[in-house]
Amino acid sequence: MYQYNEFDSQFVRNRAAQYRDQLERYLAGKLSDxxxxxLxxxxxxxxxxxxxxxxxxxxYGELSSAQxxxxxxxxxxxxxxDEQLLADAQEKQTALGPVPVPGTNRQVHTKLGYGYGHFTTRTNVQFNWIPLAKSAEVMELLASVGMHGIQTSGNAIRNITADHLAGIAADEVADPRPYCEIIRQWAALHPEFCFLPRKFKIAVNGAKEDRAAIGWYDIGLQLVRNDAGDVGFRVQVGGGMGRTPIIGTVVSEFVAWDQILHYIEACIRVYNQYGRxxxxxxxRIKILVKSEGQKYxxxxxxxxxxxxxxxxxxxxxxxxxxxxxxxxFAPPAVARQPRDAAGKGVHEIIRADAEADPQYDRWLQRNVQPHRNPELRAVLLSFKRLGQNPGDATADQLDAAxxxxxxxxxxxxxxxxxxxxxxPWVHQDDLPELWAAAxxxxxxxxxxxxxTDMIAxxxxDFCSLANARSLPIAEAITERFQDLDEEWDIGEVDLNFSGCINSCGHHHAGHIGILGVDKDGKEWYQITLGGSNGSDLSGPATPGKIVGPSFAKEEVAGVIEAIIDTYRKLRAATEGGKQETFIATLRRVGHDPFKAAANAARFVEKEVA
Structure with a gap:
């Protein structure tokens, strides 16, 4: 992992001190809203x-245990x-639901929880209930471990993202993390690009499979090698979601690695000059690239x-x-957990118990991924379960992680x-113990x-921009698919959910996408099918297509179930004997059968209601 040097650390501490001064002046009435x-x-x-x-x-998603x-x-x-924040919140109550009483258990449908961090699609962490008066304390605490919130908002270059398997993937062309870090240092408080026409996002992928969804970014960088074996970047510009989902345009097939900052600067400088x-x-830059094309x-x-x-x-x-x-970013020295003589029997029991449990085998297949080091594995901890919002992590879970x-x-x-x-650095011999602990x-x-591994x-329930709630619908869908045998039979499906057109849940890129919309002050939901973030090797990134009119909130879970049932009826066996995936079936048969099933489910749900 990259470690801040003294300059970096002092910079973050100074920024926290500067913010404390600004906050104190604001709370004293010396700065207006x-x-x-x-600031x-x-x-x-x-x-x-x-x-x-x-x-x-x-x-690029990396966290130390200290962080x-x-x-x-x-x-x-x-x-x-605190009491004042809760009183202010109660005055802001809307039809979306009541503000909870502190200390009560979190109920996804009716209460907003406290004491949670939330992992975002851009690998940031968010908190939703920190009183502003304590924000300077939080910034100082973050600075103590080299963390901050600088440029996570505003019309500037945001957090640089990458493939979560960066540096360990077997299909990697080159490790993207050093380039991400160099770009991050260059972009941080760049004086020319602090006031762009709109926010700006960059993603870097170093593997053959695009697990960083670079086609959906303002600038997407794909590490490649030319015929001579030299490392460089294929550059895409102008991707984005929102009201106008667009896949980025390839503006250069190869930019030498040592010149990439200049090329990024050129892309953003033209946008800064001509963007609306x-x-x-x-x-957004996607509008400029779309309108100007080759001129851009x-x-x-x-x-x-x-x-x-x-x-x-x-x-x-x-x-x-x-x-x-x-x-x-050199690989750390990793050895299996030490086994002393007294504990040998315990370790053997854990391994035997794990290998005898069919759930362990399923965990190995879905949550454990290959590693470029044959002795190691990459293991995913699932933060998707009934009773907890997708991507949420309690304080205890963060400590346990x-x-x-x-x-x-x-x-x-x-x-x-x-x-x-x-x-990312798990020894294969430790898998049974890790599974038991997790x-x-x-x-x-x-x-x-x-x-049920949906993005939402x-x-x-939290965002002032949202047109509709996403969390209760996500919970209803999760509840419908709790049978793990059924979920495994369905197979791989990317289900993404956004509460508004800003698309923070990346619904455009989901095999099944759900978008919350407002109709006459009520919550409704559009369904899209066939989207991809580009990680599907059978096809490039593409936006999904809307399935008919929007659905009432009571209908959504039933509509998703009908779409899945239609897939199970229409899927075919592949040459290897496995069942065809949802996205493969959809691409083969087209949208019409799924659209018909969704609309039929609408009426069934209304009759039941």
Missing amino acids: EEFRP RLQNGWYIQRYAPMARISVP LRVLAKIAREYDRP RDNIWKA IDKVEEEFRQIVEVDGAPHTITQAEFDRVAAQ AELAERFSAGEARVTHEQNLLL RKLGLARPNIGLI CPGG
């Missing part, structure tokens, strides 16, 4: 439906409303030549600098795009990639 708003947003502090929301940056413990401390001690600022819905690419190439040939290529990545950063990371994964964990945690914590459900944004 209008004056304080950009808090620059540090990741939003004001949401009921309370402040803090977004914590986790570059996990600090996040647990924040969840336990700070993610709780008069309409927030048309301000020509402008980028012209700017790139100017930077390299006239300006002297000031941001060329030297071999020495790359080697310095890459050294931080830190302990698992220390015992089994060289002190490292990673947040994934799918809102789970990955342990199972006790409720983090070993073998559902990775299956229908917090929706209307």
Whole structure:
């Protein structure tokens, strides 16, 4: 893992001190709401439906056990409303549901929970109930372990994301993490790009399979090798979701690795100059690339030549600098857990019990992934279970994940795009003990990639932008598919859920997507089918297509069930004897049978109601 040097650490501490001064002046009435708003947003502090929301940056998803413990401390001690915050929230109550009473158990349908962190699709961590008066304390606590919320908001370059298997995948062209870190350092508080037309997101993928969903990003970078074996990047620009889902355009097939900062700068500089600022819905770079096409690419190439040939290529990545950063990502020394003579029998019992349990075999198939080191495995902890919102982690779970990371994964964990945690450095001999420990914590459900492993944004229960709640519908779907045998029979399905058109739940990229919409002040939901984030090797990233009119909230779970039942009737066996996947069946037979089933389910659900 990358370790901040003294300059980095001092910078983050100074930023926390600066924010404390700004907060104290605001609370004393010396700064107005209008004056304080950009200051808090620059540090990741939003004001949401009921309370402040803090977004914590986790570059390319990597977390140390020490950082996990600090996040647990924040969840336990700070993610709780004080009396004033609760009183203010009660005044803001809407038809979306009541504000809960502190200390009550969390009920997803009717209450908003405290003491939770939330993993996002962009590998950040969010908290939803930290009183603003305590926000400076939280920033200082984060700074103590090299964390912050800088540039997790605002019209700047946001958190740099990557494949969660970066540096360990067997199909990797090159490790993207050193490049991510170099880009992060270059982009942090870049004076020219702090006030772009809109927010800007960059993803880097280093493997043959695109597990970073780069086609959906403002800039997507794919590591490649040319015919001579040199490392470089294929660059896509102008991807994005929201009201206008667009897959990024390839603007260069190969940019040498040492020149990538110049090329990114050229792409963003042209956007900063020509991107629209008069309409927030048309301000993203995807609109500029779509409208200008080849003209945009020509402008980028012209700017790139100017930077390299006239300006002297000031941001060329030297071999020495790359080697310095890459050294931080050297594989840790990993050995199996020590077995002393007294404990030998216990370890053997754990292994025997695991190997005799059919759930262990399922866990090995779904939650354990290959590693480039044949002695190691990458293990996913599932944060998708009944009674807990997708991607949520309690303070106790965060502490437990830190302990698992220390015992089994060289002190490292990673947040994934799918809102789970990955342990990247697990010795294969330790799998039975890890499974036993994770199972006790409720983090070993073998559902990775299956229908209950859904992506969901917090929706209307928390977000002031949302048109509808996502969490109660996600819970209803999870409840319908609790039979693990049935879930395994269904097989791989990407189900993504967004509470509004901003698409934080990446519904456009789901094999099945759900979007909350507002109709006459009521919650309704659109269903899309056939989307992909690009990780499906049988096809590129693509947006899903809407299935007819929107559905009432009482209908959604039944509609999803009808779509799945239709798939099970229509799927065929593959050449290897396995059942055809949902997305393969959909692509083969088309949308019409699924659309008919969804609309038929609408009427059935209404009759039952």
